[in-house]
Amino acid sequence: MASHPQAADPASVPRATQAALTVAALGVVYGDIGTSPLYTVKEVFAPATGVPLDALHLVGAVSVIVWTLLLVVSLKYVLLVLRADHHGEGGALALAARVAALMDGRPAQRTAVLALGVTAATLFYGDSLITPAISVLGAMEGLAVASPALAHWALPATVLILTGLFLVQRFGTARVGTAFGPIIALWFLTLALTGIVQIVQTPAILAALNPLAAVGFLVDRGPGLLLVMGAIVLAVTGAEALYADLGHFGRKPIARAWSFFVFPALAVHYLGQGALLMADPAALQNPFYRMFPAWALWPALGLATLAAIIASQAVISGAYSVTRQAMQLGFLPRMTVRHTSAAASGQIYMPAVNTALLLGVLAAVLGFGSSSALAAAYGIAVTLTMGITGLLVAVLARRAWRWPRPLVGLLLAGLLALDGLMIAGCLIKFADGGWFPLALGGLLGLGMALWARGRQRLLAALRRDGLALDDFVASLAADPLPRIARTAVYPSADAQTVPQALLHNLKHHQHLHARNLVLTVRFADTPWVPAGQRLSVQPLGQGFWRVGVAFGFMEVPDLPQALDGLAALGLPIEPAATSYFLSRETLLPQAANGPSAWADRAFAAMSRQARGVAGFFCLPEGAVVELGTRLRL
Template identity: 55%
Template sequence: MTRTNDRHGLGALTLGALGVVYGDIGTSPLYTMKEVFNPANNVPLDATNIIGAVSVIFWALMLVVTLKYVILILRADNRGEGGIMALTALAATSTPTRRTALLLTGVLGAALFYGDSVITPAISVLGAVEGLEAITPAFKPYVLPISLIVIIGLFMAQRFGTEAVGKLFGPIITVWFLVLGVMGALQIARQPGILEALNPLEAFAFLQARGWHLFVIMGSIVLALTGAEALYADMGHFGARPIRIAWTTLVLPSLALNYMGQGALLMSDPGALESPFYRLFPSSLLIPAVLLATAASVIASQAVISGAYSMTKQAIQLGLLPRMHILNTSEKEAGQIYVPMVNWVVMVAVLLATVGFGSSSALASAYGIAVTITMFITTMLTFFVVRYAWNHSLALALAATGLFLLIDAVLVVSCSLKLLQGGWFPLVMGAAIFAIMSTWKRGRELLIEHIRRDDPDLIPFITSLAEDKEAHRIERTAVYAVANPGTVPQALMHNMKHYQVLHEQNLILTVKFEEVPRVPIGERVRVTHLVKGFWRVEMSYGFMDEPDIPTALEQCASQGLTIDQGATSYFLSREIVVPTPGSGMAHWRESLFATMSRNAGSVAEFFKLPHGCVVELGTRVQI
């Protein structure tokens, strides 16, 4: 590739990163300053406090986003992928006990991410549409209905995919950030005293003056940081370098200028607190500003919705959620997927949150706690990556993450103060999703234990079949997909019991999803010959891979096993789970697992098995 093409590719990735990665944090100026000086926070609106608050916001962006995410965490590259699942897999490389604890911590962080996927669309769209009130108070009754229409339209459009719309994301968000910077700079020119906010001592003095009340203020300041997790979560889509370039060249300067511009406006006109963002614009530009803000908020929402789809796919392949129907919406980008079940569940939750809270100010109380806990978990996992995956000293690992852990802990405590005002909402959602994930994982473990305990051992059984001269064999290939390769597949026993038929080639197939993003194609399939007519085939996928069993079986030829796809039958066992009192899990969890198991998506569809070649047998299993 030429140097020109390199630059072109880097430019396109940087533009894409602007659209997808920074939409959430880019819409924070819509409501952050208004919430910092909310009368409930009891902060006098004077020049000293305005400069101090803006300084805290600026240095929070520098410490949390620039130093923690852009410089440190983007280095935690798990085979090119990022996000809390990838980080968990990278961190969980130590002792088994620590590994289990870290995996559970990562699952908690993933569960809380869904809370963010609900709050972000609601607060972003409401915050943008509320700009109509700045045009005329007569629009106030229409803010909520218009917001609901925008949200419904956003989720209805998901099934068409984001490829076409995605091409517009980068340019629109680029215009958005340029507008943020220009409008902020105009106010700074009128009130240059706000530039004192660049001095970190102003931030320190502001927080020191608050005393213990600083936790209340930080609960509002954190609104400026929401969306920071997206930098790492979307690393696999764009790469670390484009994300860093976008932040340092456009996003950070624009945000800093806008927050200082809002501060300058409030210094000269305290009455602008009612809507400090929209008061930056002259009245003639308010309508375009509202339209641009709404477009930016929709893009910000799209980013977390797409993230919820990706998180769901990863959770399914790590055994944390039952199979669901997943559609690829792009022929070029494997990462662009649509999960109908997740889409409609999240849409209903967003609509309920929008109606229930009614305004961006009310939602601000709910916003933050799930995000800050996730940020704390990310920093904690990063410590284990630095210490054990990268093999650095304990002192260096603590030095690299200690300050960030302290900041994250302050943010978590600050947001916890808003628990009764709405902070409970994302926590309840996260707890419910954590219960679902942990129940599914434990239920699958119990199911496999039951199969291992009750079904006969594989090798003695197939050895006796291989030595049976009278067994009726047909010239076809049978693929038995099993969770436990050491026991006899139920379908094989049924074939022998009811039909007394044995296929010429019998493959005992197990599919494993490794705790890495992707498994190289050359390492995907392992073939082991067992006895005459029987082979064990092991397939490995990463949690970002697209499983396709027929395609993977073609690789068996290089290991001495030739398979005629046109003469192959796939035998699947579908366990009908029956909850029983006693050991295992609590009865409600067993009932939940049984319900999820009954409603899980098709195995054949999930693994792309050809229609007409699948035989599915059901067995009742008590756990």
Template identity: 60%
Template sequence: MNRETSRSGLAALTLGAIGVVYGDIGTSPLYTLKEVFLPATGVALNTHNLIGATSVIVWALMFVVTLKYVVLILRADNRGEGGALALTALAAHAVQQRPRLRNALLLLGLFGATLFYGDSVITPAISVMGAIEGLEVATPTLKPYVLPISTAILLGLFLVQRFGTAAVGKVFGPVIVLWFAVLAASGAAHIAQQPGILAALNPLEAWAFLSQRGWHLFAAVGAIVLALTGAEALYADMGHFGARPIRLAWTGLVFPALALNYLGQGALLMGDASAIENPFFRLFPGALVLPMVGLAALAAVIASQAVISGAYSMTRQAVLLGFLPRMGMRHTSASESGQIYVPAVNWALLAGVVGAVLVFGSSSALAGAYGIAVTLTMLITTVLTFFVIRDGWGLPAPLAVAATTFFLAVDALLVAGCAIKFFDGGWLPLALGLALFVLMSTWARGRKLLMASLRSDGLELLPFIESLAPDEAHRARRTAVYAVADPTLVPQALLHNLKHNQVLHETNVILNVAFHDHPVVDEAERVEVTALSPGFWRVLVHYGFMEEPDVPAALALCGPKGLAVQPFETSYFLSRETVVPTPGGGMANWRERLFSALSRNSSGVAGFFKLPDNAVVELGTRVQI
């Protein structure tokens, strides 16, 4: 029974992984091979180059996705979690004895995480447009409708985010399984007609193709890299599905289907060079083109949904790790904590995606903007993985070098291939990433300066409460919880109560919430309770960066440790700092102003920590940085 349950659970996770993890890379056949033979790449459309280019795509999938991500990177899990920030935390922890290197890796990983948002803008745009452009194959008279239909689909996709993805998610897996089955069948049918394309399975054909390109090598690689976009999702979604289902899905269905389809497109072009206008949709007879446009559109929406949900999750991680200010987040499922909706991110992505569609106008034009953010993220992932292998796992340096040098060289080639597309649109995801990097680094630096200012002006907590006379103030028969950033200092709200109201509570809790660079904290380690003096307690609450903070629930765990907190007899006192930029020291004046604006517009602590609205008292204070 347990074995059957285990098998059914593994099958469900594998099906889910196919639907969520592989939607992006699964839609790459819509446009990749067509881009390889554009005039700008200098690759002539002939049998020799078709075999060579197809061989490069198949072996790139083998080396980059199978060997690098499926075999190596999926082993670098941060307590079961993956992704740019999880790997960054893992690498930083591995070199924590070297502060300068640790800070450098944190900045590098943070930049890699910001590039994900650039990808989140381009992926929905190019996937949906690549699918809808199949209408032109069905009948050229529909070409004027491609842009408005694509825009309408994207608008609808972002507008329904507020309702959650639970219902839609149930059909993700079966739809993408059907998609990959169709990819494999259509490719195999054309391979049977032109079996000569199977020569592409020889890696020497890939090497010959690349070595013959000369200075056109980078242009060709810049197009071929489109087949690899979405590879990072394998690692980023490891926490949702686990490494084994992701590996099974790739080796059992996704990789074979992709390889067959690319080989099939190559076989089609060997027999009919005119199919280069859209080799994917030309794989199908005329009667099936419109149904395939519908299926491709569904696959593109699913691929886009995975990226959008990833942007929400990345934002939550960044907030909890202190790289972004608190912002409004809504949970769209009562049972799945990972299903969240972040309005600010949703509308920013919508503006970016629709803008990209309207400005670029076609999937080919968008291909110029696609790839550079993804390949830079791949390169950063390899660098961080080296330090995880060498310092985290403690393996010998030669082994760590051997495990990563080849992938580093491949990633560098891919980055160089995409870099030549900088002025064709590659600047867009880089600009978005850099802007977010400035914003995140400014917020993290500003928070450090703010904490330093609060510490310099604050009073030490222990001497202060020890100096209080038992009858110095009236004692209210309630519990006061003072949420503070530094639990060693006297909360401003406590001083206000004494100075203006001349009152103390019978029970005073100095509460500090700490977020850690590992994803989950064990319930047994959730709270630390320390008795300071009669009527005063210090409570430290710990969360991982993948967890949802719930302070009332955490305080309920304090009872067995000697502190009983009654929900209906508790008031929460919060301090809201108004940041005042000052010249000199700290950061550049424009960064201080940016931090001040972010601080003013961050969402409240009460909602973020799930505090009851009718039990919160918020007090403001002005702080100079």
């Protein structure tokens, strides 16, 4: 199992390494927000928003976009949220785990915080579906500009590209990933250059840099403000990636890439699109591609396609990571996780997630049919996740950072006002497609709730029907059994009761092993568990030990490797003389009917589809014995 590279002191990281991390962050972190210019301005001036396409409103709208980028990304995420790491890791689940750890003695608040983290995780899947669909489809719509005769190929080309992207996931992204940074760097340079060309021709657009232009525009919109915000929020979709990828690159490379490269390029390009539309309102059909001369359209289409693929890859990889975190925190059943890099533990591939995402993305592309239609569905999941992040950071500022109450109140009010405006702007698009990511998130949230509830009931059933382990061990002194000179490991969800596999083994074979380890695995609410805190051992006598193993929610749960550490605790394990006895439960609902029967049946069905314990915990194939048991919930 590859060890996690702990975050180093920024002062000790060589400048060359910092530079490399900054370039790498460009490719992974900023692909999503970097492709927003493909569709944002066009949607701001779509007929549904009612914004007139004239110089005054162009200046105002572009000003709102630029200042939204400053407030949401620069101020909220770069200066504030990136500080809220959890042992170097970021993302809504990691943040929720950190805040929940501060709620000792407050079980209701702890549950609420974890529920917010799970909600944000489920909403992320909506982003993981829509980002590939809208990014690639937005790029392919350039075919209509490059050659109107090819316009009808935009949809089939999008389907082919996305299908190919998901099919190659099994091979890993290590080699392709080295090229992501330079390609996205070229993309942002192109955005900046095209923007500068248009600004030089129509410098009046520079009035958009005045924040008063943004304020005047928003006030002027009156009741139509939310319609405009629902479109402008498209410019900041992808901002959550700054925080989600914190553990991969560190705060400084992500902040530097944004402040010195990404934000200037985006700001200049949005100003350029505004300048283009001031000079040629007919360019609204596709302002991004209209910024290129005819000879550059095909290269621009190719570069936009590559950028869209990279943006899609970032959220696909993020979906794998979020799924693994949720799975190891106990909110999802075990699934197959394949590691595609021997050097980087974070590079994983999950076949079930990949298949579900592919089907969902293709359904979104074919169901909505255009980037404009997808834009109606885009934003709700992202803004709700951003709102949850802001709320949890405010709690963290008070409880962990010890900020004064007035300052935290001011922070919370500002975040709620900013996020609330964007959320409201997206919610009004509910009937036009905004229901899609919310329905998906609700379905996933229900599945997670059913799984967490089922695990609690399963553990209660084991305790109800099981024998006390301490009493069982004590009884062996009066009635000794034959022993064989091997070690038996009994993974169990409850360390206080006799594992079902042990009872069945004893029933069928009428003997015990010389050494018996009743082993319980615990996934901590931290990303990584230090080696010194991995194992705990309690001798019970009569050749029995109670062993606890702790893993972080970002770690590979390799049990044999973890048990190698028992030698340092006076309990050496010989792998060739060790057998793992697993209990495969057949779960039976308590009642055929009733308010909880359907939930029990759903949990039982998910349990049958869950990955086996042996594969999940990396147990050697030739050393595993599975024994079946029927358990009524």
